[in-house]
Amino acid sequence: MDRKQLIKKYFNFFKSKNHKEIPNTSLIPENDPTTLFISAGMHPIVPYLLGQKHPLGKRLMNAQKCIRTGDIEEVGDSTHHTFFEMIGNWSLGDYFKKEAIEMSFEFLTKHLKIPVQRLAVTCFAGNKDALKDNEAAEAWKSLGIQKERIAFLGKEDNWWGPAGKTGPCGPCTEMFYWSPNKIPAPKKFDPKDERWVEIWNDVLMQYNKDEEGNYNEASQKNIDTGMGVERTVAILNNLEDDYEAEMWKLIIKKIEKLSGKKYKGNKRTMRIIADHIKASVFIIADGITSSNTEQGYVLRRLIRRAIRYGREIGLRDFTYKVAEPVFKIYNDYSKLQKNKKHILQELEKEEEKFNLSLEKGMRIFNGWERKIKEGFRKNRKKIKWSKGKYLLKGKEAFLLYQSYGFPLEMTIELAKEKNIKVDEKGFKKELKKHQELSRTATEGRFKSGLADDSEATTKLHTATHLLLAALRKILNDKNILQKGSNITSERLRLDFSFPRKLTNEELQKVEDLVNAQIQRGCEVIREEMTPKQAKEKGATGIFNAKYGEVVSVYTIKNCSKEICSGPHVKNTSELGHFKIKKEESSSSGVRRIKAILK
DSSP states (O other): OOHHHHHHHHHHHHHHTTOEEOOOOOSSOSSOTTOSSOOSTTGGGHHHHTTOOOTTOSEEEEEEEEEOOTTTTTBTBSSOOSEEEEEEEEEESSSOHHHHHHHHHHIIIIISOOOGGGEEEEEEOOOSSSOOOHHHHHHHHHTTOOGGGEEEEOHHHHEEOOSSSSEEEEEEEEEEEEOOSSSOOOSSOOTTOTTEEEEEEEEEEEEEEOTTSOEEEEEEEEEEEEEEHHHHHHHHTTOSOGGGSHHHHHHHHHHHHHHTOOGGGOHHHHHHHHHHHHHHHHHHHTTOOOOSSHHHHHHHHHHHHHHHHHHHTTOOSOHHHHHHHHHHHTTTOHHHHHTHHHHHHHHHHHHHHHHHHHHHHHHHHHHHHHHHHHHHHHOTTTSOOBTTBEEEOHHHHHHHHHHHOOOHHHHHHHHHHTTEEEOHHHHHHHHHTSOOOSSHHHHOSSTTOSSOOOHHHHHHHHHHHHHHHHHHHHTTOTTOOEEEEEEOSSOEEEEEEOSSOOOHHHHHHHHHHHHHHHHHTOBEEEEEEOHHHHHHTTOBSOTTSOOOSOEEEEEETTTEEEEOOOOOOSBGGGSOOEEEEEEEEEETTEEEEEEEEO
């Protein structure tokens, strides 16, 4: 079974359970300041988990492309990936634990034909805030999972959320598969045994955490599930290595051909290259280019890490060549095909740039190495000494990182070869002085949580609609499109298509028009309709995207009409005074405005 067959089978099964398919969205979150990338299928439906009504109903499903950067150091083993597809199903206040577990079990055993003898599960062990999840365990037992195959784990393993300080949260129940084909699964499940591979996670959103830190029974109990396509496809094909599955095989073969080396003796290196190049292709396809900030930095880090490992097996000028098979494997993603030329050019350009800085950086490093060792020999008592190794200062490591694009781990590895220790604490101290560039995709950057539907962000969300409408009118360009947005409780940020910098006069006119619409007290109306009806009524949206059968359309009278999931105020008079703080370039052909409400 390949990835397309698995996704189709999943959709057919949950369609029979009255679930509706929702779109596979961009990797770049819209109106969510807490993450750089979509890292789970649930991200696009967060407002509905919080209680907002979804146009397609209470039972949903999708296949969502995801990026997780928290596992970059783990990539290289047989199961971790930066880019992956996640299939999932949701219940928004409809069915709960027992039904969700029964559906999961039925799909795994009857439709994927996975023997129950190779399955085990974990449930929440309970703590001072929430009870032990005996309900989930009993549901598994009733389906034939032996008690020896059920493990109760603590909050660090079997609890989700809340994403911020408050909000929906609850226990998880995770499903594991015994991966070895030649060794029978042990009778008793040991979660620490890595031969048990997690394949599915059911999040049981039973509680709501309030501002006082109390966990209360939620008024709307939700189900959120996620199954990794890559791992499941490997399992269904009796593979113990994900990278031998069809979504990796062509990429690995390309690396073998270019390097003249075999996968068998270079598994970790080739996995890292294949993973990072694939992830980079999808990130570039969603409009990101390499830079030293946010998503662009993650992209740059992935490409440069792939280049570094490529050198270990003799690869030069290879990234765009390794990327070629990705377009064939994922030929069902039209965005990849449409942007293929641009994607390959970006990879080639970034590799050329890093090759130049790599040579310069290596000269700097080699010079420091000589000075460190010469200085130590002359001043043995004065030079800082750590565990028998020479020490490279944190500031020097940071210079390689900031000016020459050397990830810290690359500097550490280079230094280790020369018996030099890197002052990592000093490096981190320097890093704190600059904008956080990495790991924010999983750690979150604002205290507002995964989705902040506070009064402040709701107002700014509506203000964003007013801003976009004002830009189209003042600049006399109806084709201006929203290219991205990011809203916190303090400010809004709108990226929009436009070829030049706006003049101060134009910015003032835009600001004045937004404030005029606020003062006018325009009613904000939400309607549900088909995408076709929305288009016919003049609603703006990217209509070549895959919408569901019903969408929400928000109309601000005499101003704008847009497809949007909300939330919004009921009248623009609630917004206060709008003020543009900054206008700048975001990328080629895209401008960025930051604004506030006073």
